[in-house]
Amino acid sequence: MHAANDGHAVDDANRRKERVALVSIFVSALLTIAKAIGGFSTGSLALLSDAANSLLDVGATTLTWLAVREAHKPADDKHHFGHGKFESMSALAETAFLFLLSGVVAVEGVRRLSSGSDAVEPNWMAAFILIGAILVDGWRWWMLKRVARETGSEALEADALHFSSDLVNSIFVLIALGLAAIGYQAADALIAIGVSAYIAIAGFGLARRTIANLLDTAPPGMAERVREIVQTVPGVVAVAQVRVRPAGSGVLGEVAVDVSRTLPLERVKAIRERVTQALAAELERAEFTVTANPVQLGSETVQERVNLIAHRNRAPVHHVTVQNVSGRLSISLDLEIDGRTSLGEAHAAATRLENALREEFGAETEVETHIEPLESDPLDGQDAPPAVAARIADILRASAAATDSIHDIHHVRVRETPCGLVVNYHCCAPPALDIAAVHAQVDILERLLRQELPEVARVVGHAEPEQADRRLARTGTS
Structure with a gap:
């Protein structure tokens, strides 16, 4: 029931991401048309650059929508870790759009300043278009940021950053039109150059995070947090290794823990399951593979080590006697073997166990086995x-x-x-x-x-x- 609820929650989050990305496409298209009309009517480079930015938004948000849809696909034979990297690829493409836009606007701004062709004719229609764009971009930024934070979507976070730059851009364009209206015509080109620099800086920050994700850079503090969680699980002797990498809106990782080698397999399996459950409870959208390494503990007694070696060799033993004879270790024990086994076969089994014990404790160790017949079938009585x-x-x-x-x-x-x-x-x-x-x-x-x-x-x-x-x-x- 819990797994089913988790599946429904994931599906709901995926639908929300797709829905906000689709809405963003239509809004970007409408803003592009409105800003283009205002830019051509006023001749404002800043407003035309803002329209070009919105046009790129249409392509970027479309790419985001496609990437979000693709990233939801489960792992398959070719993509063993899922398709989460599509979101990172989408975010990287958006950074390319941002750098391209900032370069075009900066070049045009410098050209206008150097040529003196900076005539701008502000009007109220352009002002209303910019005010509307500011309100819409503010709403889009808030919506995308909220959904990105709730779902962990890297692509939507990139979209939110993109639209925050649009918001700032529109505010400065509105200021540029106001300054042009009172006679400061060069303000339009200067502000356009400033906006291009802001877009480039925002793109650089986004590119740095996206490239880090594509290079599987561990999220800051995540490995330390994983170690803290795992070390609290009973039975874990030490955390041998932690590997973490981002995968779309989630995190994939590998954890290797040390456990006592004397534990039975069922107990080791239970420890691994508890580690997995502890990580899932503390870390959202995280999936870890847990492996257990059997290690020798300093607290192991000789009897425990003898029983472990016997268990590995599938040799039931009892009456284990350990002696220290003049500094030399002596081990004697009763070895249980099916009473129907021939002496030759039983002696070979005893020899294998004795050799395994000498490998564990040293070749000079004295090992004596007493072969005891074991009744394998129930006695009729x-x-x-x-x-x-x-x-x-x-x-x-x-x-x-x-x-x-x-x-x-x-x-x-x-x-x-x-x-x-x-x-x-x-x-x-x-x-x-x-x-x-x-x-x-x-x-x-x-x-x-x-x-x-x-x-x-x-x-x-x-x-x-x-x-x-x-x-x-x-x-x-x-």
């Missing part, structure tokens, strides 16, 4: 007779009495399988006791049970922290 289960429960309770910490043997279940008896039971131990001590006590129960009943193939003892009321009852205190 059935509940043992009640008498057998009761006897095993009694043996466990008697054995628990011989330990320091294990008591309250309960929930005893015994199953008969082709491999022998499988025993599952629960017991209690002090909650403050460390699990190594609890495990050692549970192992004692297993050994004692096997001594009494050799047919027991598997014993699973589940230790639970004893409750306060049970401890009081066991010790006989109140």
